[in-house]
Amino acid sequence: MTKFHKCIHLLVAVLFLTSCSNLKKATYFNNVPDSQFKSNLDNLEPVLGPNDLLSISVSSLNADATEIFNPANTSGSIKNNDNRAPEYLIDEDGNIRFPFLGKIKAAGKTKQDLREEITNELIKRKLLVEPIVNIRYLNFKVSVMGEVGNPTVLTVSTEKVSLLEALSLAGDLTIYAQRDNVLLIREENGIKNLTRIDLTSDDIFTSPNYYLKPNDVIYIQPNESKVASTSRLITWLPVIISALSFGIIAITR
Structure with a gap:
């Protein structure tokens, strides 16, 4: 086998491994077998507070x-x-x-x-x-923001909504979302608690954060691909604008 063919095979292998890695980051509950999880309904009923x-x-x-x-x-x-x-x-x-x-x-x-x-x-x-x-x-609301199809504030008439339902109602996560680093912001007794949630594992099904509470905020961070593409756009934007300006001047003359 020539060196050229070896390089081709190596390149294909690298691309395959990279695509597998990216696929795992873009999907939920990787390698989760058929299972049963008991719902955690303890302390599900919210504690009332001012302005409720x-x-x-x-x-x-x-x-x-x-x-x-x-x-x-x-x-x-x-x-x-x-x-x-x-x-x-x-x-x-x-x-x-x-x-x-x-x-x-x-x-x-x-x-x-x-x-x-x-x-x-x-x-x-x-x-x-x-x-x-x-x-x-009457004002059971949760906010979903960041890398979702439709960032929104959801009013929950049933007084019960899971994290997965809230994400679905907000248009689901985009391909650029960090599924293993979802941030849940919850205020209790005047203290804001920040919790990281990994949606690529099945731990969410037994988590006390599976069901949301009033005024919870869910923030979905962009992944490295989104940040890198945005950075490249900002870097090349002046060049693109200059090129377009030069083209317009050349046409008008």
């Missing part, structure tokens, strides 16, 4: 007595649109103002905690018999 918007409705066997707890037109921290349940905005002190019960501390509690407190107070004060209190989180 809640929908709270009350029902009971006595429709007339219940009506006063579902005000149609009120002011302050309560809003109502059409036939929807009244909406309560948690103020900066962490409170809401509920009909007949007055100021209630909501921040730092889960929906279940707040539901139980309102229910118990209605019974304790003999305002309703066997009341049913329903609470919904």
Whole structure:
């Protein structure tokens, strides 16, 4: 075999190995076999905080007595649109103002905690018999930015969304995205926590970060190819502009 053929074979081998390496970086869950993973649902229900918007409705066997707890037109921290349940905005002190019960501390509690407190107070004060209190989180939002098809802020009406669902709703990762270095920014108790997630492994399925929480921010960094191509464009841009200018001058003359 001549040296020329050996060089050709070596070049082909290098290109093949490079393409395999790039393929692994561009795909999810590399070499993951058929498996089963138990969903981690611990602490999935978010803790309420200031500026959270809640929908709270009350029902009971006595429709007339219940009506006063579902005000149609009120002011302050309560809003109502059409036939929807009244909406309560948690103020900066962490409170809401509920009909007949007055100021209630909501921040730092889960929906279940707040539901139980309102229910118990209605019974304790003999305002309703066997009341049913329903609470919904109205501003459950997550932000997806960086190397995705459609960077966006997602409003989650179901109050439950996984990282993979959020990425899909944002148009999925582009070919230039770092799939092994996804950044999750989450604020809890006034502290911003930054976590790196590798989507090329199956660890995400057992991670406590598989399901997102309100106000989570997902940032997808560009890979080296994107950065290099951008750098080359910036380097050659003055040359291209000069060449076009020279061409225009030559044509006009």
